[in-house]
Amino acid sequence: xxxxxxxxxxxxxxxxxxxxxxxxxxxxxxxxxxxxxxxxxxxxxxxxxxxxxxxxxxxxxxxxxxxxxxxxxxxxxxxxxxxxxxxxxxxxxxxxxxxxxxxxxxxxxxxxxxxxxxxxxxxxxxxxxxxxxxxxxxxxxxxxxxxxxxxxxxxxxxxxxxxxxxxxxxxxxxxxxxxxxxxxxxxxxxxxxxxxxxxxxxxxxxxxxxxxxxxxxxxxxxxxxxxxxxxxxxxxxxxxxxxxxxxxxxxxxxxxxxxxxxxxxxxxxxxxxxxxxxxxxxxxxxxxxxxxxxxxxxxxxxxxxxxxxxxxxxxxxxxxxxxxxxxxxxxxxxxxxxxxxxxxxxxxxxxxxxxxxxxxxxxxxxxxxxxxxxxxxxxxxxxxxxxxxxxxxxxxxxxxxxxxxxxxxxxxxxxxxxxxxxxxxxxxxxxxxxxxxxxxxxxxxxxxxxxxxxxxxxxxxxxxxxxxxxxxxxxxxxxxxxxxxxxxxxxxxxxxxxxxxxxxxxxxxxxxxxxxxxxxxxxxxxxxxxxxxxxxxxxxxxxxxxxxxxxxxxxxxxxxxxxxxxxxxxxxxxxxxxxxxxxx
Amino acid sequence: xxxxxxxxxxxxxxxxxxxxxxxxxxxxxxxxxxxxxxxxxxxxxxxxxxxxxxxxxxxxxxxxxxxxxxxxxxxxxxxxxxxxxxxxxxxxxxxxxxxxxxxxxxxxxxxxxxxxxxxxxxxxxxxxxxxxxxxxxxxxxxxxxxxxxxxxxxxxxxxxxxxxxxxxxxxxxxxxxxxxxxxxxxxxxxxxxxxxxxxxxxxxxxxxxxxxxx
Numbered sequence: 001x002x003x004x005x006x007x008x009x010x011x012x013x014x015x016x017x018x019x020x021x022x023x024x025x026x027x028x029x030x031x032x033x034x035x036x037x038x039x040x041x042x043x044x045x046x047x048x049x050x051x052x053x054x055x056x057x058x059x060x061x062x063x064x065x066x067x068x069x070x071x072x073x074x075x076x077x078x079x080x081x082x083x084x085x086x087x088x089x090x091x092x093x094x095x096x097x098x099x100x101x102x103x104x105x106x107x108x109x110x111x112x113x114x115x116x117x118x119x120x121x122x123x124x125x126x127x128x129x130x131x132x133x134x135x136x137x138x139x140x141x142x143x144x145x146x147x148x149x150x151x152x153x154x155x156x157x158x159x160x161x162x163x164x165x166x167x168x169x170x171x172x173x174x175x176x177x178x179x180x181x182x183x184x185x186x187x188x189x190x191x192x193x194x195x196x197x198x199x200x201x202x203x204x205x206x207x208x209x210x211x212x213x214x215x216x217x218x219x220x221x222x223x224x225x226x227x228x229x230x231x232x233x234x235x236x237x238x239x240x241x242x243x244x245x246x247x248x249x250x251x252x253x254x255x256x257x258x259x260x261x262x263x264x265x266x267x268x269x270x271x272x273x274x275x276x277x278x279x280x281x282x283x284x285x286x287x288x289x290x291x292x293x294x295x296x297x298x299x300x301x302x303x304x305x306x307x308x309x310x311x312x313x314x315x316x317x318x319x320x321x322x323x324x325x326x327x328x329x330x331x332x333x334x335x336x337x338x339x340x341x342x343x344x345x346x347x348x349x350x351x352x353x354x355x356x357x358x359x360x361x362x363x364x365x366x367x368x369x370x371x372x373x374x375x376x377x378x379x380x381x382x383x384x385x386x387x388x389x390x391x392x393x394x395x396x397x398x399x400x401x402x403x404x405x406x407x408x409x410x411x412x413x414x415x416x417x418x419x420x421x422x423x424x425x426x427x428x429x430x431x432x433x434x435x436x437x438x439x440x441x442x443x444x445x446x447x448x449x450x451x452x453x454x455x456x457x458x459x460x461x462x463x464x465x466x467x468x469x470x471x472x473x474x475x476x477x478x479x480x481x482x483x484x485x486x487x488x489x490x491x492x493x494x495x496x497x498x499x500x501x502x503x504x505x506x507x508x509x510x511x512x513x514x515x516x517x518x519x520x521x522x523x524x525x526x527x528x529x530x531x532x533x534x535x536x537x538x539x540x541x542x543x544x545x546x547x548x549x550x551x552x553x554x555x556x557x558x559x560x561x562x563x564x565x566x567x568x569x570x571x572x573x574x575x576x577x578x579x580x581x582x583x584x
Numbered sequence: 585x586x587x588x589x590x591x592x593x594x595x596x597x598x599x600x601x602x603x604x605x606x607x608x609x610x611x612x613x614x615x616x617x618x619x620x621x622x623x624x625x626x627x628x629x630x631x632x633x634x635x636x637x638x639x640x641x642x643x644x645x646x647x648x649x650x651x652x653x654x655x656x657x658x659x660x661x662x663x664x665x666x667x668x669x670x671x672x673x674x675x676x677x678x679x680x681x682x683x684x685x686x687x688x689x690x691x692x693x694x695x696x697x698x699x700x701x702x703x704x705x706x707x708x709x710x711x712x713x714x715x716x717x718x719x720x721x722x723x724x725x726x727x728x729x730x731x732x733x734x735x736x737x738x739x740x741x742x743x744x745x746x747x748x749x750x751x752x753x754x755x756x757x758x759x760x761x762x763x764x765x766x767x768x769x770x771x772x773x774x775x776x777x778x779x780x781x782x783x784x785x786x787x788x789x790x791x792x793x794x795x796x797x798x
Contacts, residue, residue: 402668403593406668407593407595407596408595410596410599410691410692410694410695411595411596411599413692413695414596414599414600414602414603414694414695415599416695417603417694417695417696417697418602418603418606418697420697421606421697422606436695439695440692440695443692444692447668447669447692450668451669456668456669457669457671457674459644460638460643460644460645461644461645461671461673461674464673465671465673465674466671466673468671468672468673469669469671469672469673469721471725472671472672472721472722472725473721474725475724477725
């Protein structure tokens with residue numbers, strides 16, 4: 001309510017000032033009415049009003065953004081030169097003094113678009129310089145300019161500021177004011193605008209494009225106007241400048257409207273969200289709604305206090321906020337996600353909050369999915385670590401047996417052998433022989449135990465050699481085809497070895513197979529290769545895939561490596577065990 | 585025989601050296617790894633090298649590599665590879681270019697002193713020694729494929745002994761039959777298995793092994 005009143009008040013003030021200016025300028029058409037006295041006073045009126053009107057609209061859209069007020073101020077100062085049409089000295093002088101003020105405010109607005117603030121040092125300096133130029137330097141010049149020397153001012157009231165009529169000094173100051181400082185500011189501004197365009201992101205350009213285009217044209221025309229000396233050329237260029245200037249507020253509104261139009265994207269987003277399946281990434285949809293293809297969503301995991309993406313992978317937030325902005329998404333007071341996006345997106349908070357509100361439920365859903373996936377990934381990693389730790393421990397035990405007990409026992413056995421050969425006493429020789437034989441059996445058992453703990457030959461010589469030994473020890477014929485271009489990682493090798501070992505044992509023990517074929521090869525997956533193991537027997541089949549702790553253990557082992565174990569065995573048709581193990 | 589031993593386990597290295605010395609062989613050097621042995625081989629006259637298969641630095645197949653190196657540079661030097669496990673795949677690799685003067689035995693065999701000493705002697709004189717476990721694995725594999733069913737039980741024993749690298753007199757001694765009987769069995773076996781009889785014992789071993797390994 002309050003804001004509506006203010007909007008109406010601002011519009012009324014602008015209307016009154018505009019009409020008042022027109023009223024001043026129209027009757028004395030021979031009087032120098034500044035811009036208002038140009039050939040088309042109605043057009044000048046429309047320019048002023050459109051600036052003021054556009055400013056009010058912009059301010060109504062973003063009350064906390066100063067840009068709208070700057071635009072409005074441009075419109076009001078625009079009218080000030082109409083005071084030059086009055087008959088009395090003081091208002092005339094005020095009009096004369098303030099005639100170029102609008103230019104400073106306009107440049108300020110141009111550099112402040114669309115955020116309302118001029119943050120970078122160069123634009124700040126340009127704006128400050130022009131303010132000084134149109135106020136102080138203008139005042140200084142008027143001290144030495146009689147009203148008769150004002151262009152088109154034949155019957156003007158006297159200049160109240162006149163200190164001494166010195167046309168030479170006035171002209172010198174004019175050259176500095178318009179030729180030097182004016183050109184500098186306009187050139188600098190063109191350079192700044194060019195740079196802004198160059199570094200702007202796609203959504204920024206969408207907003208900047210109309211403004212920069214018309215603004216640049218307008219400034220260029222003004223620059224030509226300043227450089228042109230004959231009054232007739234100046235006048236026509238001035239008209240051209242006015243015409244291009246008229247397009248500026250429209251372009252500001254167009255730029256703002258482009259952001260405003262995006263609000264309909266929220267409606268589209270709601271429709272699109274209806275078609276999204278649970279767990280799908282929302283980055284693209286939100287990016288489209290906020291017109292920022294670079295937008296990414298990071299979901300908050302309260303239990304680990306970290307951000308993850310939709311797939312549950314850790315999502316590090318950008319270290320620098322120079323070119324990325326972060327918007328926190330909350331639901332029922334809890335943080336559920338953050339949007340990492342182009343800073344320009346934040347310039348339309350209403351659009352952001354609308355989008356976030358529309359996508360809130362979907363974001364919460366995706367967050368839960370991401371959390372589950374992250375937990376699954378952690379579980380899988382921990383399972384892999386467990387399997388690896390188990391393997392490592394078994395390997396260590398096997399190695400300790402080999403380096404320790406086995407060697408010591410063998411050494412003892414050798415001593416006993418020597419005792420048997422050298423000892424003269426037959427009873428001692430006999431006992432030594434007995435002990436050697438007993439130790440031999442113990443050593444054989446120990447060797448089997450060590451092999452059961454960990455197949456050392458696999459680690460030392462790879463799958464092909466290890467499987468050949470396994471096949472040779474099997475009581476039934478085992479046909480072996482191993483096609484490996486290079487050795488897989490130890491975990492993959494061990495997994496494949498145990499799969500084949502278990503399948504072979506089952507074929508012999510339970511399936512009463514008379515023949516087994518083992519094939520080990522590689523397949524190319526979408527992004528990386530996988531080891532493919534097939535064990536086919538000609539046994540009785542009819543295997544229950546859920547039965548047997550051996551198969552289940554293998555499934556767990558393979559799952560830890562993201563692998564798969566398929567067992568098929570229709571009764572009477574033999575059994576096929578297939579394992580697919582991704583290689584790294 | 586002049587014997588050099590390479591094994592990183594001191595206990596076993598010294599034990600084997602004692603056994604060989606007491607068995608009438610001359611131990612000319614003991615080493616902790618294969619490279620040290622190879623470095624000395626040129627200057628030390630050696631008939632047989634006894635190598636542990638796993639030695640520093642990688643503890644995988646240094647013995648096999650050293651065996652290949654010795655075969656290439658000093659073909660007259662016999663090599664006996666000892667291992668904690670015997671694997672057909674490794675035997676194939678070791679015997680890739682012939683079986684003469686080569687041996688591959690389970691470490692535990694050293695305690696069967698007579699057999700071990702005999703194996704070293706055989707290898708030193710250009711013969712061959714393969715571990716019984718290995719041979720019986722190969723035999724049983726062939727047996728399961730019914731390719732040996734034409735052999736009599738006695739012929740199978742002779743085949744096994746041949747595969748282990750034993751000469752005819754040695755086989756005769758082991759089976760306690762006459763040399764003529766062994767020779768007859770050997771001829772029968774080669775006929776039944778369609779093998780060409782080679783002139784030397786080692787060629788014979790290779791032919792038998794190739795057949796068994798399939």
